[in-house]
Amino acid sequence: MTADRAPDTAPVLDVRDLSVRFRMRGGNDIAAVSGARFSVAPGECLALVGESGCGKSVLASALLGLLPANAATTGSAVLGGDTDLLTAGERTLARTVRGRRIGLVPQSPAAHLTPVRTVRAQLEEALRELTGVRGSDLPKAALAAAARASFPEGHLDRYPHELSGGLAQRAATALALIGDAPLLLADEPTTGLDRDLVERTVDELRRHTDTGRALLIITHDLAAAERVADRVAVMYAGRIVEIADAEDFFQAPGPRHPYARGLLAALPERDFAPIPGMPPELGALPEGCAFAARCGHADDRCTAERPAFRADLACHHAPTGRTHPLKEAADA
Amino acid sequence: MLELTRITAGYDRRDPVVREVSLSVAAGEAVGLLGPSGCGKSTLARVAALLHRPDAGTMTLDGAVVRGWRHRAPREQRTAVGVVFQQPRLSADPRIGLRELIAQPLRATGRRREVPERVAELARLVGLSDELLERRPHAVSDGQLQRACLARALVLRPRLLICDEMTAMLDASTTAALVAVVERYRAESGAALLAVGHDRVLLERWCDRTVRWGEHHAEHAPTG
Numbered sequence: 117m118t119a120d121r122a123p124d125t126a127p128v129l130d131v132r133d134l135s136v137r138f139r140m141r142g143g144n145d146i147a148a149v150s151g152a153r154f155s156v157a158p159g160e161c162l163a164l165v166g167e168s169g170c171g172k173s174v175l176a177s178a179l180l181g182l183l184p185a186n187a188a189t190t191g192s193a194v195l196g197g198d199t200d201l202l203t204a205g206e207r208t209l210a211r212t213v214r215g216r217r218i219g220l221v222p223q224s225p226a227a228h229l230t231p232v233r234t235v236r237a238q239l240e241e242a243l244r245e246l247t248g249v250r251g252s253d254l255p256k257a258a259l260a261a262a263a264r265a266s267f268p269e270g271h272l273d274r275y276p277h278e279l280s281g282g283l284a285q286r287a288a289t290a291l292a293l294i295g296d297a298p299l300l301l302a303d304e305p306t307t308g309l310d311r312d313l314v315e316r317t318v319d320e321l322r323r324h325t326d327t328g329r330a331l332l333i334i335t336h337d338l339a340a341a342e343r344v345a346d347r348v349a350v351m352y353a354g355r356i357v358e359i360a361d362a363e364d365f366f367q368a369p370g371p372r373h374p375y376a377r378g379l380l381a382a383l384p385e386r387d388f389a390p391i392p393g394m395p396p397e398l399g400a401l402p403e404g405c406a407f408a409a410r411c412g413h414a415d416d417r418c419t420a421e422r423p424a425f426r427a428d429l430a431c432h433h434a435p436t437g438r439t440h441p442l443k444e445a446a447d448a
Numbered sequence: 449m450l451e452l453t454r455i456t457a458g459y460d461r462r463d464p465v466v467r468e469v470s471l472s473v474a475a476g477e478a479v480g481l482l483g484p485s486g487c488g489k490s491t492l493a494r495v496a497a498l499l500h501r502p503d504a505g506t507m508t509l510d511g512a513v514v515r516g517w518r519h520r521a522p523r524e525q526r527t528a529v530g531v532v533f534q535q536p537r538l539s540a541d542p543r544i545g546l547r548e549l550i551a552q553p554l555r556a557t558g559r560r561r562e563v564p565e566r567v568a569e570l571a572r573l574v575g576l577s578d579e580l581l582e583r584r585p586h587a588v589s590d591g592q593l594q595r596a597c598l599a600r601a602l603v604l605r606p607r608l609l610i611c612d613e614m615t616a617m618l619d620a621s622t623t624a625a626l627v628a629v630v631e632r633y634r635a636e637s638g639a640a641l642l643a644v645g646h647d648r649v650l651l652e653r654w655c656d657r658t659v660r661w662g663e664h665h666a667e668h669a670p671t672g
Contacts, residue, residue: 167619169589280486307617310484310646336619382620384653390625394575394592 126197127155128299128330129179133191134202136171136178140186146399148174150354151191153425158298161322161331163341163362165379166351167395172334173223175351176303178202179332180220181209196298215246215295221302221321225288229276235262235287236272239294246295265290266316282313289317293324300324302333306340318344338383342366350376353395353406359428373431375407405432449475449640450496450608455505457495458488464503465491471642471659473608478634478641480651483661490534493612493644497531510607527557530606534613536593540585546596547571547581553604570599574629591622598626602633609634612644627654 131154138146149171156162166172177183179193179201193201195217204213214220222228230238239258243249249257262272267286276284285305292300302321306314314337322344325331335341341348345362350373358373371377378391393410396402405423408414413433423430450473458464465488473479483489494500495507501517508514509525516522533539540549550570551563571581574595585593594614601609609630615623631654634641645651651658 167589167622168591168617282485311648313485338620379620382624384624384647384650388624388627388653390623390628391621 125158127157129193129195129332130155130197131179131191131193134175134178134193135190136174136183137188138184138186139188140399144399147354147401148187148398149178151425152351152356154349154356154359156299156330156332158328158330159325160347161325161333161345162347162349163345164332164334164349164351164356165336165338165341167336167379169398170351170395171354171398172351173303176301176332176334179301180214180218181206215242215297217297217299219292219295219297219300221289221292221300221305223304223307225284226276226279226281228288229284229291231276234273234275235267235279238287239272239290242291242294261290261294262287264293265320282309285309285313285317289320298329300329300331302331302335304335304337305333306335306337311339314340315343338366338380350379353401354398355406355430356425357407357430372429373407374411374413374433378410405430449473449477449510450642451506451508452492452496453506453508455492455495455502455507457491457500457502457505461503466495466502468505470505471496473640473642475607476634476638476640477657478643478655480655480658481642481644481661482646482648482651482658483644485646487661489644489661490612493531493610493642496608496642497529497610497612498526499531523557527553527604528607529610530601530604530608531610532594532598532601532612532614534616536590536597536617537585539597540593542585545582545584546576546588546593549585549596550581550599550603553600557604566603567599570603573602573632574599575625590617591619594618594622594626595629598629605637606639607637608640608642610642610644613646614643615650616645616647623650 131152134149134152136149138148140146152175154162164172178189181201181204189202191202195201195213199213236258239261240254243254243257243261259269262269265286267283267290271279271283279287289305300321305321306317309317318340321331321333333344342362348360348362348365349356350358352375358371358376360371365371371380381387382390391410396406402408404419404421408418411418417432423432452469452471454468454470455466456464456468457466469492471481481489491500495502498514498517498521506513509528514521514525547567550567554560554563554566576592576595580588580592611630615626618626630641633639641655643651643655
């Protein structure tokens with residue numbers, strides 16, 4: 117079995133056994149990402165969900181070649197069938213990948229935008245560099261680029277610090293869309309936005325997905341994930357523990373991994389009950405299942421042995437297929 | 449507990465962000481203030497937290513009119529209000545460990561003798577281990593740091609807690625955990641809550657009543 121369903125078309129991004137280790141002073145390694153395996157096809161949106169500190173953003177940085185020097189990666193992440201993002205040099209990444217083949221919608225737009233230049237100047241620069249639009253066509257193209265991300269025309273001459281969180285996010289989204297990249301990578305694009313803006317932002321991203329791009333959205337906002345995603349990958353303590361079709365995951369039959377079930381149950385529109393405890397430190401992961409200490413189903417096997425990722429699931433209690441022993445137990 | 453009457457506030461007198469807004473929170477009550485981003489709700493929260501002086505309007509705390517904000521606020525009023533912000537990274541001194549972060553309000557008010565006992569009590573309440581308490585902000589996750597910021601807001605046992613988008617950066621489970629901490633504190637202390645945010649589902653589940661930005665003019669229209 118493989119980590120993904122057989123796509124009709126070649127995947128835009130194919131990640132195999134991606135691991136990221138940070139070497140720390142004193143020889144303590146941090147296992148930020150372990151054995152991640154997934155793919156994203158054209159026209160498809162995969163949402164990577166999980167709590168803060170679980171390794172989601174490190175995974176995104178690895179794909180863009182933006183990891184710090186003390187990070188070591190293994191595995192592969194092949195873009196468009198020909199470029200392994202983990203081994204491609206900085207020159208390739210800078211000149212042909214970032215902005216052109218992967219558009220990044222960043223996590224903190226206020227930090228991503230250049231503080232000393234207006235939004236208009238930044239849009240025009242990106243247009244010049246990425247699309248070759250020149251001279252008198254630039255102002256019109258900048259307006260169109262702003263409009264694609266619903267950035268209001270009246271705010272184009274503002275500096276990043278003069279924008280609200282929502283407007284800064286839209287400016288950053290507008291920049292990400294300029295290069296018409298086949299893969300959009302959105303790292304927490306909706307943090308700090310109100311519900312209407314969240315929906316508009318993800319609907320906008322969905323619209324660009326429906327025109328044939330692939331979208332990898334990293335988020336802790338489950339409502340946003342439900343709205344935009346075709347498939348969901350759940351990350352816990354640096355590992356992907358479940359991949360599921362979004363409809364199966366958010367509606368019936370629901371998530372299969374106990375952690376994913378707990379995460380959904382914590383939503384205010386559901387039980388609003390937290391999962392007890394906190395995730396383990398990535399520098400001191402337990403021998404067995406990283407979730408065992410917080411899991412109501414954990415037994416000796418869970419604490420002794422790390423569950424393999426099979427049939428899109430890493431849990432000892434649901435070893436095969438789509439059947440769901442936990443669910444029956446929970447419903448009984 | 450808290451009464452804001454026709455508050456006008458902002459960063460430019462000619463163009464205030466908040467215009468003539470009134471809002472009240474009764475003793476022990478939990479009020480959710482809902483509004484879209486950029487509407488001025490955080491500015492109003494800063495006024496209520498005694499952190500931003502309004503241009504016009506009156507504010508009372510426990511019946512006493514507030515006459516000074518920031519360093520001009522009398523200690524009695526300042527320590528009655530606890531506040532938690534949206535971004536824990538921006539509200540935590542990166543140079544000090546979490547234990548010290550939680551203890552600082554006690555030291556600042558000359559109550560250092562209470563530090564060991566009170567910090568241990570709060571660390572248990574918010575779920576921070578001894579090991580995490582020794583770390584500095586850069587070595588913990590957003591969720592862990594926000595737990596410490598909530599503990600800091602509760603350390604002086606405020607009678608009013610103001611949470612400005614406290615959970616906007618957090619995942620569903622950490623959100624539910626922090627809300628549970630606030631509610632446990634309120635149940636045992638009888639403190640009031642003003643929770644500011646944009647998540648209608650969350651605030652309606654959490655609070656006794658919610659007020660939508662724009663509606664509070666009508667709902668609390670000043671008389672006379």
